[in-house]
Amino acid sequence: MKQFLFNTFSDKKDFKIGAIDRFEFEIPSLRISLISNCNEKCFYCHNEGISSKMPSVIQTGDIINAIYSVKDYGLRKVKFTGGEPLLFKDLKNLLYSVKHVGDMDIFITTNGALIKKRIKDLSPNIISKISVSLDTLSEEKYKFITDKSLLNDVLAGLELLGKNGYKVEIDNLLLKGLNTDKQSLKNIINYCIKNGFDLQFIELSDKTTAGVYDKYYVDPVKTLRKIGLDFNTEKLNDRKFFKINGIKVTLCRSVKNLRESSAGRCSGLRLLPNGYLKDFFYE
Numbered sequence: 001m002k003q004f005l006f007n008t009f010s011d012k013k014d015f016k017i018g019a020i021d022r023f024e025f026e027i028p029s030l031r032i033s034l035i036s037n038c039n040e041k042c043f044y045c046h047n048e049g050i051s052s053k054m055p056s057v058i059q060t061g062d063i064i065n066a067i068y069s070v071k072d073y074g075l076r077k078v079k080f081t082g083g084e085p086l087l088f089k090d091l092k093n094l095l096y097s098v099k100h101v102g103d104m105d106i107f108i109t110t111n112g113a114l115i116k117k118r119i120k121d122l123s124p125n126i127i128s129k130i131s132v133s134l135d136t137l138s139e140e141k142y143k144f145i146t147d148k149s150l151l152n153d154v155l156a157g158l159e160l161l162g163k164n165g166y167k168v169e170i171d172n173l174l175l176k177g178l179n180t181d182k183q184s185l186k187n188i189i190n191y192c193i194k195n196g197f198d199l200q201f202i203e204l205s206d207k208t209t210a211g212v213y214d215k216y217y218v219d220p221v222k223t224l225r226k227i228g229l230d231f232n233t234e235k236l237n238d239r240k241f242f243k244i245n246g247i248k249v250t251l252c253r254s255v256k257n258l259r260e261s262s263a264g265r266c267s268g269l270r271l272l273p274n275g276y277l278k279d280f281f282y283e
């Protein structure tokens with residue numbers, strides 16, 4: 001793995017990870033795609049550029065080696081994603097092992113449908129935050145979006161997280177005609193307030209297929225202004241937030257927009273399920 005990293009850094013002529021130059025850089029975050037497949041089939045899924053057919057071969061040992069290799073470059077944050085990261089069998093051992101590597105925050109992003117099954121492998125003392133995708137509270141729309149009838153599993157999993165003291169953030173992707181009317185926006189805010197979960201609205205990425213983007217994209221700033229949330233900051237990466245009844249509400253702009261406003265803020269490395277490394281902004 002060290003060899004992998006060495007090659008990655010040496011070969012990349014324009015390598016910039018919070019970079020000062022090619023040989024002096026920081027890697028504040030490592031995003032680890034544990035597995036390429038998923039138990040849902042969201043119509044907008046671009047899987048961050050990873051094919052669901054990519055072999056998922058990385059094991060806990062590889063991941064720990066990768067973290068050790070970059071930890072002295074200012075690593076502060078490890079984020080587990082997929083596909084669906086809760087499908088990774090050795091999750092419990094992995095989380096404990098990463099915690100022992102050093103003082104860094106561990107995040108998981110999940111669709112939430114397997115939380116109930118995997119709760120015994122998780123720990124609020126290890127995981128700094130779990131982000132759970134929840135675009136709608138309507139069963140019918142959930143099925144339409146994900147092609148699965150798993151909303152009740154997700155809600156049951158979220159209830160468990162709440163009861164067990166996890167810090168939870170709901171990720172709500174804004175999709176025109178599905179969840180951007182005032183009532184849907186209010187419903188998701190009220191659900192988060194009731195459960196004490198932070199809420200992140202997300203702008204649809206242009207990395208999704210063109211038909212989907214054209215049909216479902218909405219301007220997130222205009223949409224959220226309808227319910228009194230004005231995210232129109234001059235710099236798109238300002239990460240302005242609102243506190244509503246104790247919960248934090250943020251807006252995550254798409255990578256394209258972040259790129260236009262800041263080349264460095266979201267920088268980091270990604271470890272792919274096949275063992276390769278990429279910089280955070282895949283092309």
Ligand code: SF4
Pocket residue numbers: 038039040041042044045046047082083084110111133
């Ligand atoms: S849950 Fe995430 S990874 Fe799975 S299909 Fe939906 S968007 Fe893709």
